[in-house]
Each structure stands twice: as structure tokens, then as C-alpha cells.
Amino acid sequence: MRRTVGALLRKELLVELRTFESVPGMSLFAVTTFVVFHFALNRSSVEGDLAAGILWVTLLFAAILGANRLFVADADQGGFDGFLLAPVDRSAMMVAKVLTMLAYLVVLELVAVPAFAILLLGPPLGPALPQLIAVLALGDIGIAVIGTLVGALAVQTRARDLLGPLLALPLLVPIVIGGARATAPLLAFSHAGGVPARWLLTLGLYDLIFGLIAYALFDFLLED
């Protein structure tokens, strides 16, 4: 399984490096959205709940762009069939796609979080950064798992560009709620109390449940 996941992951990253179809688009979308918020809110800076909400909603929409592209090369170029013809565990593709999506999200956040800090955020980000990274990591796992599951389902339909976001958004709402609530104290001027544990637990539990659901369903999504 590890070898198969490695081969799939290498292929995914090579294709993305050659095409730059997903990550630059996701990053540009996030930065543009921050600029739009900057002018639309008519405020030089935000903090607390509002800052957390803007950050998570922007990351979520940018992630959906990536999830929608995650299986396009496989569907359009026969990659699914090539994979299905090999005597390998179908779950390897799910694991590789989740890892690919996680890699996309990490790069996205490396661009988006500093841009957010420069364009919108009032309080300094430095002190909260280690805790923010932990919350983002938990959120990213959930987004990657759900994005992979929904991407695999949507890509097999004619209306994949529409169906992907429509399916993904309701499933990702708990992650936005958990992520925003956990992040809000970190982005406040007072920076009081640190990250609420219950929201971290909620995110972790949601990741676990959807990880198991994706593992159970993924084979059925690929097979005839």
C-alpha cells in the first residue's frame, strides 16, 4: 500500500508541477478574496470572530477550487482505468489524493495566512502562530478528506463543476464553525485563554468520522 501511495503521490505532484492548474489558482483566489474583504468591509483591520470567519471562509472556498480539480486528470485522461487495471488496494488512491489535497492546502496557507496578516489582520500573528498552525492542520485534514470524497463523486457526473461545491459546502460547514471558533481567540487583541479544547476535539472527531466514511465508501465510488 505504501509503495502504491508513493507512486500515486509522485504522479499527482508531477502533474501539478507541470500544469500549475490547482495551487496557484487557489492561492490567487484567497489573496483576491482578502483584498475584496479589505475594501468591502471598509476597515483597515479586523480581529477576533470576524477575522477568524474571514480566514476560514476564504480558505474553504479556495480549497473547494482545488478539490474540484483533484480528479479531473484521472477522469479525462483514463487515469482511473489505468489504476483500476492494477492489482492494488483501491484505498491507496484515496490516501494519495488526501495527501495531495493536504499538500495543496499547506501551500495555500503559506501564501494566504501571511497575506491575511498583511491585508486585514489587526493583532500581530506571531504569538498565536503555533496554535494557529495546529488548528489549521486539524481543519485541513477534514477539508482534504471531504474534498477527496466529494471530488471522486462529482467528477463522474456531467455537472461536476456544480455538484462538487454543492455537496462539499454542507459537509464542510462543521469544519468552518469549529475552525473559526477555535481560531477566534488567537486572532483577538487580548489573545486571552488560548484555543478552546472542545473545538479542537470537535475538529478531530469530525476528521476521524469522515476519514472512516471515506475509507469505507471510496472503493464503491471507483468501481463500476
Next chain:
Amino acid sequence: MPALQLEGLARHYGEREALSDVSLTLQEGQTLVVFGPNGAGKSTLLRVLSTLLRPHAGRVQVLGCSLPDEAWSARGRLGLLGHEPLLYRELTARENLRYHASLHRVPQERVERVIEGVAMSGREDEPLRTLSRGMVQRVAIARAVLHEPELLLLDEPHSNLDPAGIELVSPLIGPASGRTRVICSHDPEAGLAGADLVLGLRSGRTALLLPAGEVTAGKIRELYR
């Protein structure tokens, strides 16, 4: 044990019957050539035999494995060359083949041998999107035989190949390969030349099933009228 055994195979897409009541037996090392007009069910037959599609009725045994229950055991022992090359356009021929070699647990040295076998003329490190259709077909053939399958499922394998290319790939997918083969073709003369058994399909049903020696090119052409 026969390489292929079909009894009453049926497959439909929604209401439309793509294959209905197809039965045949093909022994190991033999070649079955399938003829039929567009939409007759040839490609569907190959996809069922390759385990990519489930049969909806009938009994299908491929290399001794009953489909769909034992599809897992048959995969990796068969090579499919369909209309699509099943390759990534942004990757080079070598990268594509290395990827498939990893999936099939094939040593990377085999990739180099297969690249030599299809004579990529030094273009094996260029992205596939920059290659001609003939070159892509050569890479697709290399992919289909990379893991040395016992059964080859070939859908018009010579399409886009020039005469030199056809000669070049003959040791890999031709009679000399010694493999059991199922070939879909529209060329009666060329198809009959390498066939042991001939299946003619019309609207998903068997219109002709005879040993190759008993079939003439004229009889095949009648299928298309």
C-alpha cells in the same frame, strides 16, 4: 483450462443493451478477433473482460477467475489497450511507464526494455502532449505489455501506427508474443490473418462465431451492411 469462458454474457447501460447473450470459449494462446459495426458492443466486451465493467448477467471466466467476484485475481494478468491510451498527457513516456510499473510491481529495468521495444527515438522524456498520436499509441502499447500479461485485450491496436510502427510492435502484441489475445478490429483481412476464432457482433448480439478458417473477409463485410 480455457483462457476465456463466456456463457450468456449481458451488459446494459440503463435501458440500452450493449451486450446480450454472448457465449464463447477461447483456449490459452489463441486469438479471438471481434468484428462489428460501431456501437456493436466490441469495446464494452473488452471492458467487461478487463474487469472495468461488471457483467449484468451470465457467467464470465477470465484466466480461470470468475467475474466480478474474482476480478482482483485477474487484474495484473491482463493488459488492456483501448481507445484511450490511459496515460497522463503532462507526464513523459518514461514517467508514465514508471508510474504503471510501480502499480504493477514491475522492476524499473523493465521500463527501459519496453521503451527500447517501442523505439521512442529519444522522445521518451518529452511530455506526451507533445508527441504524435502514433508515438502515443506506441507508449500505450508499452503500458499494456509492461507487466507481461497473459491475456491481451486490444481495441484496434494498430490505429495511428504507420507500417514501420506496426512491424515494430508486432513482437509485443502480435502472434509472436505467444499471449492469449482478444482483438477488436474493422479490417477483415488483417484481423483474420492472426485469428483462431472470430466473433461478429451486431447490436450487442452474436451474429457470427466461427473458427477463423471457416470465415472469409466477405462474410465479415456482411456484418457491416
